[in-house]
Structure formats: C-alpha cells, structure tokens
Amino acid sequence: xxxxVQKLLNHRSIRSFTDEKxxxxxxxxxxxxxxxxxxxxxxxxxxxxxxxxxxxxxxLAKIGNQHYIAEAARLFVFVIDLNRNAAIAEAKEKPVDVxxxxxFFLRAFSDTVIAAQNLVVAAESLSYGAVYLGSILNDxxxxxxxLKLPKLTFPAFGVAVGHPNQSPQLKPRLPKEAVYFENExxxxxxxxxxxxxYDHEVNQYYDLRNxxxxxxxxxxxxxxxxxGAQSENxxxxxxxxxxxELLQY
Amino acid sequence: xxxxVQKLLNHRSIRSFTDEKxxxxxxxxxxxxxxxxxxxxxxxxxxxxxxxxxxxxxxLAKIGNQHYIAEAARLFVFVIDLNRNAAIAEAKEKPVDVxxxxxFFLRAFSDTVIAAQNLVVAAESLSYGAVYLGSILNDxxxxxxxLKLPKLTFPAFGVAVGHPNQSPQLKPRLPKEAVYFENExxxxxxxxxxxxxYDHEVNQYYDLRNxxxxxxxxxxxxxxxxxGAQSENxxxxxxxxxxxELLQY
Numbered sequence: 379x380x381x382x383v384q385k386l387l388n389h390r391s392i393r394s395f396t397d398e399k400x401x402x403x404x405x406x407x408x409x410x411x412x413x414x415x416x417x418x419x420x421x422x423x424x425x426x427x428x429x430x431x432x433x434x435x436x437x438l439a440k441i442g443n444q445h446y447i448a449e450a451a452r453l454f455v456f457v458i459d460l461n462r463n464a465a466i467a468e469a470k471e472k473p474v475d476v477x478x479x480x481x482f483f484l485r486a487f488s489d490t491v492i493a494a495q496n497l498v499v500a501a502e503s504l505s506y507g508a509v510y511l512g513s514i515l516n517d518x519x520x521x522x523x524x525l526k527l528p529k530l531t532f533p534a535f536g537v538a539v540g541h542p543n544q545s546p547q548l549k550p551r552l553p554k555e556a557v558y559f560e561n562e563x564x565x566x567x568x569x570x571x572x573x574x575x576y577d578h579e580v581n582q583y584y585d586l587r588n589x590x591x592x593x594x595x596x597x598x599x600x601x602x603x604x605x606g607a608q609s610e611n612x613x614x615x616x617x618x619x620x621x622x623e624l625l626q627y
Numbered sequence: 628x629x630x631x632v633q634k635l636l637n638h639r640s641i642r643s644f645t646d647e648k649x650x651x652x653x654x655x656x657x658x659x660x661x662x663x664x665x666x667x668x669x670x671x672x673x674x675x676x677x678x679x680x681x682x683x684x685x686x687l688a689k690i691g692n693q694h695y696i697a698e699a700a701r702l703f704v705f706v707i708d709l710n711r712n713a714a715i716a717e718a719k720e721k722p723v724d725v726x727x728x729x730x731f732f733l734r735a736f737s738d739t740v741i742a743a744q745n746l747v748v749a750a751e752s753l754s755y756g757a758v759y760l761g762s763i764l765n766d767x768x769x770x771x772x773x774l775k776l777p778k779l780t781f782p783a784f785g786v787a788v789g790h791p792n793q794s795p796q797l798k799p800r801l802p803k804e805a806v807y808f809e810n811e812x813x814x815x816x817x818x819x820x821x822x823x824x825y826d827h828e829v830n831q832y833y834d835l836r837n838x839x840x841x842x843x844x845x846x847x848x849x850x851x852x853x854x855g856a857q858s859e860n861x862x863x864x865x866x867x868x869x870x871x872e873l874l875q876y
Contacts, residue, residue, distance in 0.1 A: 379656065380630075380752050380753065381629075381630060381631065382630065382631040382634060382748065382749065382752035383656060383660055383749050383752055383753070385631060386660040386663055386664070386745050386748065386749055387659060387660060387663050388663075389663050389664065389665065391665055406803075407628065407632060409803060409806075409807050410636060410803070411632055411635040411636060413800045413801070413803065413806060414635055414636050414637075414638050414800060415635070415638065415744065416638065416640055416747070416758075416759050418759070418761045419761070419852065420798065420848070421849065421852065422800065422801050422806065424806070425806050425807070425808065425812065426806060426807045426808075427807075427808050427809070427810065427811065427812060428807065428808070428809045428810075429809075429810060430809055430810060431809075431810045434810055457812065461812075461814065462805065462814075462815050462818070463849045463853060464853070465814060465815045465818045466815070466818045466819070466822070466846045466849045466850065467849055467850045467853040467854065469817075469818050469819045469846075470819070470846065470847075470850040472850045472853055472854035473853070473854055474853050474854075476853055476854075476855075476857055477853060479857065479861070479862070479864075479865075480864040480865040480868065481764065481857065481861045481862075481864050484736075484764065484783075484864070485761060487733075487736055487740070488740050488759075488761070488783065488784065491736070491737050491740035491741055491744070492740055492743075492744045492759075494741075495664065495740070495741045495744035495745065495748075496635050496744065496748070498665070499631065499635065499744075499745070499748055500631065500632050500635055503629050503631035503632055504629065504632070509665075510665050510667070510737075510741075512667045512668070512734060512737070515730065515733065524811075525810070525811050525812055526811040526812050527812050528812060528814055531812065534733075534737065535737065549669065551662040551663060551671065552662070552671050554655075554658060554659070554662065556711065557658075557662060557671065557673070557674050557675060558658050558674070558675045558676075558677065559674065559675075559676050559677070560676070560677045560678075560679055560680075561676065561677075561678060561679060561680045561683055561774070562676065562773075562774050562775040563674065563676060563706065563710075563774055563775050563776050563777060563780065565710065565711075565714060565777055566711050566714045566715070568718075569711070569714045569715045569718050570715070570718045570719070573715070597715045597718075597719065598719075599669070600670065600712045600715045600716055601715065601716045601719040601721045603668065603670065604712060604713070604716040604721055604722070604723050604725055604726060605716065605721035605722055605723075605725075606725075608725055608728065608730065612728070612730045613728070613730075613876065615728075615729040615730050615733070616728075616729040616874065616876060619729065625865065625874075627862065627865060
C-alpha cells in the first residue's frame with residue numbers, strides 16, 4: 379500500500395482548527411490539484427470561491443449553523459457553474475437552452491464534486507485537516523445572494539481547510555457487502571439483522587468518542603434523520619435550483 | 628510537493644488498456660478507499676456495482692458507445708443510493724418520503740461522486756489508468772434495467788480501471804482566473820478575448836495529440852456542444868429520475 383492510499387484510508391473530517399495560517403502558494407497548489415481532476419467532456423463546469431472576508435465567513439457559519447466554518451484557515455465554496463460556458467456560447471451567438479437541462483446539471487455537479495475531492499485529498503496529503511460543509515444548503519438562496527451567484531450556477535457545498543486541532547477516531551464504514559455488489563444491485567433484505575454488528579461497532583465508536591454525547595447506532599441515526607421534519611428552506615431547494623435556470627427539463 | 632499532489636497534477640484519463648488483469652486484493656483496496664471518503668452526515672448514500680459479466684460489459688459499452696468500456700480490466704458503476712437507507716427506515720416503521728427530496732438527492736449525489744474520485748485517485752496512485760464514463764447516461768433507463776436498480780437509486784456514471792496502454796499528453800486546464808474567485812462570483816466578461824491564449828493552448832494540444840483529428844479550440848468546443856441537438860434519451864433524464872422516485876420536490 380502506498381502513501382496516497384494510506385491517507386485515503388485514514389481520512390477523518392476535521393472540525394476544529396488551530397490559528398495557524400496556510401501560505402498562499404499552498405492554497406494555489408490546492409486549487410491546481412482541483413483543476414487537474416477529470417471533468418465531463420472536458421467542459422470544466424464548476425467554479426471555486428475562496429472566502430477571505432471575515433464577514434462573509436461569519437455569514438456562512440451562521441447559515442450552516444456551525445461555528446467552525448468561520449474558524450478554518452481557508453474556506454472554499456464549490457459552485458456548479460454552467461454560466462461560464464453560457465457566456466462563451468452567447469459570445470459566439472449560440473443558443474444556450476441545453477445548459478438548463480438535467481443532463482448538463484448532473485455533469486456540472488459531477489465536475490464540481492470531483493474537483494472538490496481532489497482539493498480535499500491534496501489538503502490531507504499536506505497534513506491539513508478538511509471538512510465538507512453541506513450545511514450551507516440550509517439556505518441556498520442566502521448563499522446565492524451572499525456570493526452573487528448568477529443564473530446557471532448553484533452552490534454545491536463548502537470545504538473548510540486548516541491545521542487540525544483534534545485527532546478524531548476513524549469512523550467505521552458500512553460493511554463492504556452492503557455497498558459493493560457484482561453485476562446487479564442487491565437490495566438489503568432484513569437490514570436490521572444484516573447491520574447488527576455494524577450498529578454495535580458504530581455504537582462503540584460514539585461511546586469512545588465522547589462520553590457526554592448520546593450514544594447511537596447507525597440504523598437509529600438513519601431512521602431519525604429520515605423521519606424528522608424538513609425545514610422550509612430545504613423544501614425550497616428545487617425551487618431555488620429552478621430559479622437559477624437549472625433543471626428546467 | 629508530495630507524491631499524492633504530484634499524481635493529482637498529472638492526471639490523464641486513460642481510454643486504452645492492456646489485457647493485464649487487476650488482482651482481487653487490489654480491487655478490494657480501491658473499494659476500501661472509496662468507502663473511506665466523506666459522506667453527507669455519514670449517511671453513506673451510494674453503492675458501487677462491479678461489472679464482471681462480459682455480456683453486461685458489452686451492453687454498457689454499447690449504451691456508452693465507447694468500445695473501451697468493455698476492454699478495461701475492471702468496470703464499476705457508481706450508483707446514487709437512497710434505497711438502502713429507505714430499507715433501514717422502513718424496517719423501523721418510519722416514513723421515508725424525505726428520501727425523494729432534492730435535498731437528499733443532492734447529498735447522495737455528492738456521496739457517490741466523492742467516493743468515485745477516491746477510487747480513481749487510489750487507482751492512479753497504484754499506477755493504473757482510469758476514466759469516468761458519463762456516457763452510460765446516454766440511456767439511463769437501459770442501465771437501470773441492466774443492473775436491476777430499484778426505486779430511489781440512479782446510476783451516476785461508470786469508472787473503468789486497467790493497465791494503461793497509452794500515455795496521453797496533459798490537457799491544459801482553464802486559467803485559474805476563470806475558475807477561482809475570492810468572496811464573490813466574477814462572471815466572464817469578454818470571454819473570447821479572455822480565453823484567447825487558452826484557446827491557442829488547447830488548439831496546440833489537439834494538434835500535437837493526433838494529426839488525423841480535427842483540431843479545435845476550447846471556446847469552439849463549448850459553442851458546438853451547447854448548440855448541438857440533444858438526444859431524446861438525454862431529454863428524458865429528469866423523467867427517469869422521477870420514475871425512480873427521486874427529485875419529487
């Protein structure tokens with residue numbers, strides 16, 4: 379096993395950072411790594427916004443309801459971006475309706491996430507800690523307004539990067555048999571029996587991690603998340619995407 | 628710069644493979660690397676289907692209209708998977724409607740792509756070549772039927788991995804200034820002027836790569852792709868997603 383695979387297998391999300399800064403040349407390297415990822419048909423349909431303004435960091439931390447968003451040395455918002463290619467096509471007097479299709483949305487989404495994971499892998503290989511911030515989608519419209527995102531763009535998530543101030547335990551993953559199949563999909567039958575050992579493992583993980591925190595199993599977490607009430611903003615995500623002229627058909 | 632970053636910066640998609648096989652323990656390592664990636668709220672909402680059946684490989688190559696899909700040592704289809712967590716919640720007699728929301732779709736999509744990029748990075752670090760196969764979405768319903776994908780799942784793309792039988796040139800990426808901004812989005816103004824040097828660079832890349840192939844610029848490629856006709860199957864992607872009980876609201 380090489381160093382890269384070793385790092386991938388030891389990934390932990392880091393949610394507590396020291397005050398130490400990250401030099402600009404290292405940030406440039408992270409962006410460069412992101413840019414060298416695969417993109418669908420080489421269309422490069424994403425953008426990255428580095429947030430350096432402390433007020434904007436605070437605003438995003440408030441939207442995400444996670445104080446550490448504002449505390450990381452570097453904060454990036456990854457943006458699904460079909461606007462750039464619309465600008466190019468329009469400059470050549472071409473119609474751009476197809477950029478509003480589900481096909482292009484899915485491709486641009488893939489581009490965005492692949493680039494983000496390259497940035498995260500690069501950051502971790504340089505011994506920084508990183509965490510994805512899906513929580514900025516608590517209120518996508520607020521993020522759109524804050525970062526002046528034009529039509530045909532949408533924020534996928536944030537990524538915070540900094541010097542780790544914690545070293546959390548490795549979280550146990552689902553058994554391979556639940557996630558990997560050959561040649562066709564295998565639905566989980568008797569999921570609670572099948573995941574009994576895994577539930578126990580997750581339970582122990584939480585128990586060891588924090589004595590003050592309520593200990594739970596994987597299947598309980600899923601059942602709770604799925605049956606909980608969804609916020610009004612979360613219910614509006616599809617409307618917000620459509621207002622950005624995405625997913626029109 | 629370390630070895631991991633160096634590998635990321637040197638990524639090329641590989642579309643021609645030797646006959647050499649990949650040992651099962653290496654495949655297990657790739658799956659393991661994929662499984663150790665971040666997932667939204669730790670919900671792990673993706674599955675991976677390894678295609679070993681030569682007939683299914685051929686069927687996917689036909690759908691994607693790319694012969695090399697069937698020629699790689701290993702072929703994986705990455706599946707957005709909200710079905711597994713539905714099975715868990717249903718076993719605990721909880722309602723699962725929220726799994727059909729756009730919010731959960733976006734999160735599961737991110738999980739799927741992040742896991743896939745870990746697999747690709749791991750494969751490349753082990754000196755294999757890899758390529759994303761967005762082309763399986765030429766006909767998502769055919770992939771759903773072929774792999775027996777149940778409701779609340781959807782194929783994101785394929786990934787082919789094998790021993791490289793080519794060493795293509797590094798493709799020039801968009802200038803950083805077109806992709807990376809600080810604190811707010813910067814729309815491309817005068818995109819054709821702004822990308823003139825890049826167009827020239829891409830043109831040279833194609834010229835060097837293959838003397839027999841028509842040489843083009845980046846902005847021309849975009850203009851053509853955006854104004855070309857979209858196939859009937861591509862127009863149906865949103866309907867297919869909805870028929871899978873995804874993106875209901």
